[in-house]
Amino acid sequence: xxxxxxxxxxxxxxxxxxxxxxxxxxxxxxxxxxxxxxxxxxxxxxxxxxxxxxxxxxxxxxxxxxxxxxxxxxxxxxxxxxxxxxxxxxxxxxxxxxxxxxxxxxxxxxxxxxxxxxxxxxxxxxxxxxxxxxxxxxxxxxxxxxxxxxxxxxxxxxxxxxxxxxxxxxxxxxxxxxxxxxxxxxxxxxxxxxxxxxxxxxxxxxxxxxxxxxxxxxxxxxxxxxxxxxxxxxxxxxxxxxxxxxxxxxxxxxxxxxxxxxxxxxxxxxxxxxxxxxxxxxxxxxxxxxxxxxxxxxxxxxxxxxxxxxxxxxxxx
Numbered sequence: 001x002x003x004x005x006x007x008x009x010x011x012x013x014x015x016x017x018x019x020x021x022x023x024x025x026x027x028x029x030x031x032x033x034x035x036x037x038x039x040x041x042x043x044x045x046x047x048x049x050x051x052x053x054x055x056x057x058x059x060x061x062x063x064x065x066x067x068x069x070x071x072x073x074x075x076x077x078x079x080x081x082x083x084x085x086x087x088x089x090x091x092x093x094x095x096x097x098x099x100x101x102x103x104x105x106x107x108x109x110x111x112x113x114x115x116x117x118x119x120x121x122x123x124x125x126x127x128x129x130x131x132x133x134x135x136x137x138x139x140x141x142x143x144x145x146x147x148x149x150x151x152x153x154x155x156x157x158x159x160x161x162x163x164x165x166x167x168x169x170x171x172x173x174x175x176x177x178x179x180x181x182x183x184x185x186x187x188x189x190x191x192x193x194x195x196x197x198x199x200x201x202x203x204x205x206x207x208x209x210x211x212x213x214x215x216x217x218x219x220x221x222x223x224x225x226x227x228x229x230x231x232x233x234x235x236x237x238x239x240x241x242x243x244x245x246x247x248x249x250x251x252x253x254x255x256x257x258x259x260x261x262x263x264x265x266x267x268x269x270x271x272x273x274x275x276x277x278x279x280x281x282x283x284x285x286x287x288x289x290x291x292x293x294x295x296x297x298x299x300x301x302x303x304x305x306x307x308x309x310x311x312x313x314x315x316x317x
Contacts, residue, residue, distance in 0.1 A: 065089075065105045069133055075119060077140035078202060078309035080110045080259070080301075082186075086131055089123035096120070100257060108185055108257040110303025111137055113202050113214060140309075142202035142214070151207045161245055168244045175238035175252045176260060176302065184233035184255030187279055189313040192263065193228035193286060193297050195220045201309040217262070217300030218310045224267055224295035226286040230277045231261060231299075231314070239273045247298075248289025253277060257303075261310070264298035265289050 065087040072082040085092045085105040092099045092107055099107040111119070115137050123131040199219025205212045222228075234253035237260065244250050249266040267287025277283055288295045301310045 068131065069121060069123065074138060075109075075111055075135045076138040077111055077115050078113045078307070079138075079312055080108070080303060080308050083107050083109060083121075086123050088125055089131070090126050091124045093122040093124065094119060108259060108303065110259070110306040110308045112306035113140060113142070113216075113309075115306065140202055142204060143200055144204050144206065146206045147208075149207055151205075151210070151212050164245050168247075171238060171240070172250070172252070175254075178235075178237045178254055179258070180235040180237075180254045180256060182234050182254060182256035182276075184253075184279070185257045185259045187232045189231040189310070190229075190279060191220070191314050192231050192283075192299055193220055193222050193226060195222035195226075195297075197221075197311070198296055199298070201307075201311060216307050217264070217298045220297045220299065222286045222295065222297060224285075224287050226295075227270075227282045228263065228266075228284055228286060228297050230279055230281045230283050231310075232279050234261070234277055236271050236273050236275045236277060236283075239269050239271060239275075241269065243289050246291045248287065248292065249284070250290075251284050253283070259303050260301070262298075262300040262302075264300070265292040265296065267295075 065084060068086050070084040073079070075081060083092075083106065085101060085107065089105065092101060094109050099109060101107050109121075117137050117139070119135045119137055121133045121135055125131075197218060198221040199215055199217075201216070201218050202214055204214035230253060232255050234255040236251065237254050238250060238252040240247070240250040247262075247264040249269055251263040251266060251269050251271070253261045253263075255261065263284055265287050266284040267289060268285040269283070270285070271277055271281075271283050286295055286297050292298075299310045301308050301313075
């Protein structure tokens with residue numbers, strides 16, 4: 001079964017999970033998908049031209065979806081995958097949670113850094129049928145460092161920190177709960193700023209056998225004041241002009257379909273909440289505000305509640 005078609009004008013693009021692209025062929029459960037199977041941009045409403053009254057009614061075009069699930073790559077911890085529902089499916093469930101579908105049946109799913117080693121993907125049909133697939137989820141290759149010391153971070157337990165942190169987390173959670181109709185998730189993401197990758201997603205220290213928190217994003221070292229750009233289209237859901245205790249000047253962008261980016265430690269923000277931003281548009285400046293040892297851009301990404309690795313969405317250095 002061939003992979004779903006894309007409009008010819010849509011440029012060929014790479015799969016989202018670049019770690020899979022480097023190590024294995026792209027997977028389709030029904031067929032091997034080509035890069036032309038990337039989900040096309042949704043057409044603007046009301047583009048169809050109605051038939052003249054004297055002409056017979058135009059028959060609906062046949063459903064061009066594949067007979068089985070199509071996926072852009074292999075599921076992996078920290079990875080993000082685009083999929084297309086089987087022909088005739090009315091809904092899709094991932095581990096029991098319904099996923100939003102585009103009119104042409106595409107959906108997005110992400111896998112947390114600590115996701116289980118398998119996932120259930122189910123398509124439901126109007127006649128009561130269901131198609132279920134169990135997907136193996138590959139483990140991530142995280143940088144783990146064992147340290148013969150106790151964790152530091154007394155400031156995080158201080159009364160002043162706790163008093164400020166509650167309202168900050170409320171604003172962050174409210175921003176992540178916002179859902180915008182953005183197609184940024186369909187794009188091939190770009191690096192927000194040039195520079196050395198100084199911190200890897202998933203890295204973790206083990207202090208005398210006790211795991212510390214893992215690194216939740218990708219750090220890019222750059223001089224303070226360096227402009228960074230939007231990695232994909234989206235809508236600004238949080239632009240903290242005040243300095244958060246940990247994140248400093250925090251900027252958050254919703255790319256649609258539950259996918260959002262967070263940019264930490266900025267010295268200055270160039271957009272405000274509610275702004276629609278386009279890929280490559282300047283949105284902020286690198287800094288060291290909040291809890292940072294030096295100027296850098298921390299780029300974190302979440303798909304719903306799952307933390308995903310931004311590095312897997314961009315070209316390798």
